[in-house]
Amino acid sequence: MTRALINIPQKAKRGEVIEIKTMLSHPMETGFRPSSDGRLVPRDIIEKFVCTYNGEVVFSADLYPAVSANPFLSFNMVAEQSGTIVFAWTDNHGKTQVQTAAIQVE
Amino acid sequence: MGWLALALSLLSVWPAQAQTPQDPRKSGFAYMGRDTQAMQQDDLANPAMLTVLEGEALWTTPTGKAGKSCASCHGEARESMKGVAARYPSLDEASGKPIDLSGRIAQCRETRMEAAPLVREGRDMLALSAFVGLQSRGMPVAPPQDERLRPFREEGARLYTARMGQLNFTCAQCHDANAGQKLGAAPIPQAHPNAYPIYRLEWQSTGSLQRRLRNCMVGTRAEPFSYGSAEFIALELFLMERAKGMTIETPGVRP
Numbered sequence: 001m002t003r004a005l006i007n008i009p010q011k012a013k014r015g016e017v018i019e020i021k022t023m024l025s026h027p028m029e030t031g032f033r034p035s036s037d038g039r040l041v042p043r044d045i046i047e048k049f050v051c052t053y054n055g056e057v058v059f060s061a062d063l064y065p066a067v068s069a070n071p072f073l074s075f076n077m078v079a080e081q082s083g084t085i086v087f088a089w090t091d092n093h094g095k096t097q098v099q100t101a102a103i104q105v106e
Numbered sequence: 107m108g109w110l111a112l113a114l115s116l117l118s119v120w121p122a123q124a125q126t127p128q129d130p131r132k133s134g135f136a137y138m139g140r141d142t143q144a145m146q147q148d149d150l151a152n153p154a155m156l157t158v159l160e161g162e163a164l165w166t167t168p169t170g171k172a173g174k175s176c177a178s179c180h181g182e183a184r185e186s187m188k189g190v191a192a193r194y195p196s197l198d199e200a201s202g203k204p205i206d207l208s209g210r211i212a213q214c215r216e217t218r219m220e221a222a223p224l225v226r227e228g229r230d231m232l233a234l235s236a237f238v239g240l241q242s243r244g245m246p247v248a249p250p251q252d253e254r255l256r257p258f259r260e261e262g263a264r265l266y267t268a269r270m271g272q273l274n275f276t277c278a279q280c281h282d283a284n285a286g287q288k289l290g291a292a293p294i295p296q297a298h299p300n301a302y303p304i305y306r307l308e309w310q311s312t313g314s315l316q317r318r319l320r321n322c323m324v325g326t327r328a329e330p331f332s333y334g335s336a337e338f339i340a341l342e343l344f345l346m347e348r349a350k351g352m353t354i355e356t357p358g359v360r361p
Contacts, residue, residue, distance in 0.1 A: 003159045007150035025156040028310075069310035070153040 002026055004099050006087060011104045012079035020051070020059075021074040024089050024097070030065035046071055048090040054083040079105045125246075125351050133352060134295040134360055137286075142307070146359035154236060154305035154357030157312040161237025164230060170221025176234070179218065187241040192248045192354055195343050197255055204258045206339050208235050208314065226333040232312050236303045239356030247300055247354060249346045258336075262344025265337060271328030292361070298349040299342060301358025308361065315342060 007021040024046065031043025043065070051059040059075045082105045090096045125131065135143060145151050165183055168175040180186040191207055198205040198213075205213065208226055211234050215221045224231040266277045280289065281297035288294065302315040309317075316338045320330035331337040 003156050005150050005155060005159075021150055023151070023153065023156065025153075025160075068307075070156060072151065072153075 002097065006099060006101050008085060008101050008103060011106065014080065014105050016079050017076050018079050019074060019076050022087055023070055023072045025070055028067055028069045028071060043092055045092050046089045047092050049073060050088045052086045053077060054081065079103060081105050125353065131298065131352060132296055133298055133300055133355060135355060135358065137293040137295045138361060142359055142361055152305065152357065152359055154303065154312050154359060157233050157236045158240050158357055161233035164234055165237060170215065170219035172218065172220045174219050183237065183241055187238045189242050189245050191239040191242040191356060192245050193250050195339050196250045197252050202254065204255055204339050204343055206342055207238065209334060211235060227314060227317055232303050232314065236312060236357045239303065242354045243356055245354050246351045247346055247349045249350055255343060258340045259343045259347055262340035265341050266344055270323065271326035273326045275326045297345065298352055299345045300349050300352045301355035304358040304360045306360045
């Protein structure tokens, strides 16, 4: 299990635009790099990031080998109601890592 | 005159060894672009904090035959590890030789936890040393003034000014004589070890001071010393003395 840093405001006013910052610990190995024995290091990258807010997709992104290690993504959304925000990173092997965060909207 | 009295009183409470505004020494932080500085200062944008999180988890995970974790003996790292990274390398009483923080972590795990040795520059070692290092953030570098460390520190000073590699450079030629100038497009910092382990953007990963020193040695086309070698520990002893009183920034971000 890799680690993620997620920065969201714990509380927000209804209708407020909030900024969300996420960073996942991931090597983002391109698959083009030879290791010291001359063989290519197998590709291991995050291909898809999806953020859902109470079940609804609010932000998604496709990631490619040019994205740096430990991909950092930041985006804005409108806080409408209290609930959970789910962050899901899917790698090229189809494995998905999920983190959730709660937000309180007044 | 009120402000003068205030300034004087502030000076008197200033820790004896801390940096004063007149100090010509500058952390590598000062040479970075504003974006990179902001990345280091925000714990939720600093990628090295991912390494710290890993270390925090390892701290409380029992491992090895003794069934202990770091926390079994040392408890809350926030208290027990405060200021520890600021005074390493220090003298290992058993061997009479200096030992660096990674070496101490490895030793503790092997002898007290009876766990498999941690690889230097491996993920777990970096995680633990970053986590321990974080507990000294904001404190001044405080190298131990043990007389028995003196010959090793002198050896470090000798290495710092010894010509190395095909390019025949010394550390001092860049980092003392030409600090603040540029090497290609990159500024040459003063080489202070006050933010290690660092997340280096060029590496796209967290690395130790020794990895950084090896980088420089490869740059001068010298054969790098091996990880954990006596030469590196001597150099680190000297560099920490040279950075005495500077603020620890661990975990730093560097370009």
